[in-house]
Structure formats: C-alpha cells, structure tokens
Amino acid sequence: MSLSSTPPAPVPPPLPPSVSLVVAVTTYRRNDWLAELLPQLVDQARAARADEEAGVGRARVVVVDNDPDAGAREVVEAVRAANADEPGAAGIGPHYAHEPVPGITAARNRALDEAADARLLVFIDDDELTRPGWLTSLVRAWRTHGCAAVTGPRHPLFEAEPSAWVRGSGVFDAVRAIDGAIMPSAATANLLLDMDVMRALSLRFDERYGLTGGEDSMLMRSLRKGGGIIRFAADAVLDERVPAARATRGWVLRRCLRSGSTWAQVRIETDADGSGSGMPLRLRYAAKGAVRAGRDGALAAIGTIRRDDDSRGRHEAACAGAVGMVMGAIGGRVQEYGRVSRLPWRRK
Incomplete structure (x- = not known):
C-alpha cells in the first residue's frame, strides 16, 4: 500500500482539558550531559503544567538507561533530590528506568512502556539541550492540530568550529518548515507522540533496526501509512551537541551511508506488495x-x-547516501559502528 492511498487515521478521543505526559530521554554513558539536561526537563515539565493552553495535568520525566552497568542511576537520583522541594515539581521526577537489552530500539520501546498510562510521550536525546518554551510548544501544536505526532527543529552546537566540508555536507543542518506544516517524517530526537494513536495502530519500534539506526524512520513511515499526521512546531527548538569526533568527514560519510541504507530498507519493507522479496522495489x-x-x-x-x-x-555526502541506498536495496545493512553485515545470500 502506497502512502498516496493512506487510510484515515484512527480517530483519537476528543482532546480532554487535561492530559498526562511523559518526557523520555534515552541515554547511554553520557552522564555529564545528562546531569545538565535533566534539570532543564524538570523546568520544562513544570512550565507545561502551568500553561493553561497546553493543559498538561500529570507530567513525568523518565530516563531510560541503556547502560548494562546502570551508570545513570546516580545522576537521576541526584537531580530528583535537588528538585524535590521545588514549587510545582511534585511527581515530575526525574524517574529512572533501566533497560539492559542493548540497542536504541530496546531503549525506545521501554520508553513506550513507561508511557503506557499517558496520553502524550515526548522523546529527547541525551546530547540535546532545551530552549525556553520547547515542551509547551509541542503540546500546544498537538492541541491545535489534533495530530498523531509533532516535531520541531534542532540546531547544532559544535564543540569545535567545523570545516567548510562538514558544514557543506548539510548533515547537521536544522530542519526548516512553516509552523504547522505536515511533515513526511521526523526523528525521535525531538518528537511528541499521541499514545492513543500509537496504541490504536499497535505501533512499536522495529527491533531489526536496533543496531543500524533508522528505527524512527520505520516508525514514522508506519504511522503515516496508518493515516497519522506529523506536524511541525517551529518554536519547539532544541540544541544538539556535536562533539569534535562527529564533525569529521569520516563520521559524516558513515552516517550518510547508513542513512541511505535504512532509507531504502524502510521503503522496501513498508511499500512491498506482499510478494516476499519486494524485488521490483x-x-x-x-x-x-x-x-x-x-x-x-x-x-x-x-x-x-x-x-x-x-x-x-x-556532493560527497549525497554520494555516500546514494551508495547506501544501493546497499540497502540489495540487502546490506550498515551498523552504527560502520560495519557492513554480510549480504543475505552470503550468510552461512
């Protein structure tokens, strides 16, 4: 089924005057960054609860720690203790959830589980920082449009001045769109999900993408095929840290190769006519x-x-993405560490 023949989305219940919300940050051994982000998330949740237009009742911040050693637990407990007596912070946390199964998909699915009784789930990454009004803007946009998902822009914070080559690649450029625009996809690094729609469509992150990335693309593609609409909130702005080790030609090319590969895989798997291999695609x-x-x-x-x-x-970044598309089309998978798995017909 193509997206042009997308069925109507499941109609969520009428928007209640007050909704419950979970802000989830998935993390893996970035405790220093997490310690800086979590107080911001507590403040964002407090502001959203105080905003009449947003209409947030119960709000929780949940940290899903993918470190098998549970290294983020102490950070979470310290921030919770520091904010326990702050006005309006009751119940917000942050709360800790340990997910030892490796891979981003396991961590994101654990976040879905933590929001089982919430109407809204908001994802943010541990390498990001919030700007004032970020969370409130996401929720307001959801109320305005009654959509399945809302996303916003992310601006790079480079640790060191990047080269002209890295800037030219466009990999770190923020997404630009008109406020309220319908988006073709969205990354989970800045994303609000209506959990009533997610539950109606029985959507979760695909475990096959746990080591390759692209799990968010697969989820958004499936959401749209189910009739869900993704909107853009221009004021829901985050800043994304870019370490010097990422702002390099090698890292950018590997990321483009992987992105191209998963881009093709997602489309083949979601658009195949059920014949099995999807060979024409x-x-x-x-x-x-x-x-x-x-x-x-x-x-x-x-x-x-x-x-x-x-x-x-x-053009080198675009070329790497195109090569990745070819690899994805013929069954190759690029893992986060830059390793290419064996093609299906060469596996023993």
Whole structure:
C-alpha cells in the first residue's frame, strides 16, 4: 500500500482539558550531559503544567538507561533530590528506568512502556539541550492540530568550529518548515507522540533496526501509512551537541551511508506488495541510488578540482547516501559502528 492511498487515521478521543505526559530521554554513558539536561526537563515539565493552553495535568520525566552497568542511576537520583522541594515539581521526577537489552530500539520501546498510562510521550536525546518554551510548544501544536505526532527543529552546537566540508555536507543542518506544516517524517530526537494513536495502530519500534539506526524512520513511515499526521512546531527548538569526533568527514560519510541504507530498507519493507522479496522495489531503488551516486560523485570531483569544499562536502555526502541506498536495496545493512553485515545470500 502506497502512502498516496493512506487510510484515515484512527480517530483519537476528543482532546480532554487535561492530559498526562511523559518526557523520555534515552541515554547511554553520557552522564555529564545528562546531569545538565535533566534539570532543564524538570523546568520544562513544570512550565507545561502551568500553561493553561497546553493543559498538561500529570507530567513525568523518565530516563531510560541503556547502560548494562546502570551508570545513570546516580545522576537521576541526584537531580530528583535537588528538585524535590521545588514549587510545582511534585511527581515530575526525574524517574529512572533501566533497560539492559542493548540497542536504541530496546531503549525506545521501554520508553513506550513507561508511557503506557499517558496520553502524550515526548522523546529527547541525551546530547540535546532545551530552549525556553520547547515542551509547551509541542503540546500546544498537538492541541491545535489534533495530530498523531509533532516535531520541531534542532540546531547544532559544535564543540569545535567545523570545516567548510562538514558544514557543506548539510548533515547537521536544522530542519526548516512553516509552523504547522505536515511533515513526511521526523526523528525521535525531538518528537511528541499521541499514545492513543500509537496504541490504536499497535505501533512499536522495529527491533531489526536496533543496531543500524533508522528505527524512527520505520516508525514514522508506519504511522503515516496508518493515516497519522506529523506536524511541525517551529518554536519547539532544541540544541544538539556535536562533539569534535562527529564533525569529521569520516563520521559524516558513515552516517550518510547508513542513512541511505535504512532509507531504502524502510521503503522496501513498508511499500512491498506482499510478494516476499519486494524485488521490483529493490531493483528500482538500487538503480536510483546508482544514478545518484554517479551524478553526485562527478559533482564532488568537480568541487575537488575547483577547491570548493562546500560543494565537495555536499556532493560527497549525497554520494555516500546514494551508495547506501544501493546497499540497502540489495540487502546490506550498515551498523552504527560502520560495519557492513554480510549480504543475505552470503550468510552461512
């Protein structure tokens, strides 16, 4: 079934005057950053509860720790103790949930479980910082549009000044859209979900993407196929830390390769006609990726000759994404650590 024939979304119950909300941050051994983020999330939850237009009643901040050693527990307990007596902070936490099963999918699904009795679930990553009004803006947008999901922009905070090549790649650019615009997809790094819609569609993060990434793309694709609408809240702004180790040509190319691979896989799996292999789609995306790789590879070469690092970065990143598309179309998977798994016909 194509997205052009998307059925109507399950109609959620009328919006109540007061809703319960969970803000979930998934983390893995970033305790220093987490210690800075959590007080901000407590303040965001307090502000949302105080905002009449948002209409948030019960609010909780939940940390899902994917560290098998439970390293974030002490950080969470310290922040909770420090905020226990703050006005309006009752019940907010933060609360701790340990998810030892490795992989981002397990952590995100644990967040869904922690929000089992909530109407709204908001995801944020542990490498982000909030701006004033972020959470309230997400909830207000949900109330305005009555949609299944809301996302907002994320702006990069570079640890060190990136090269012209890295900036030119566009990988760290914030998404831009008109406030209230319908979005084709959204990352879980800044995302509000209506859990009534999620439950009606029986949606969870796909465990097959636990080590490769792309689990959020798969979820959003499935949400849209179920008729869910994703809206953009321009004022729901986050800042994303970019360590110097990420702002490199090698890291960007690996990320683009992986993103291209999962982009193709998600579309093949969600658009296949049930024939099993989805071979027509595989051939189509492999051909499309090959054409794009050739085009952007040539443009990158021109940028190199002209010593135009901005153009070179843009087209080399696009070329890597196109190569990833070919890999994804023929069954290759790129894991977060840059390793490519064996293709299906070469596995023993």
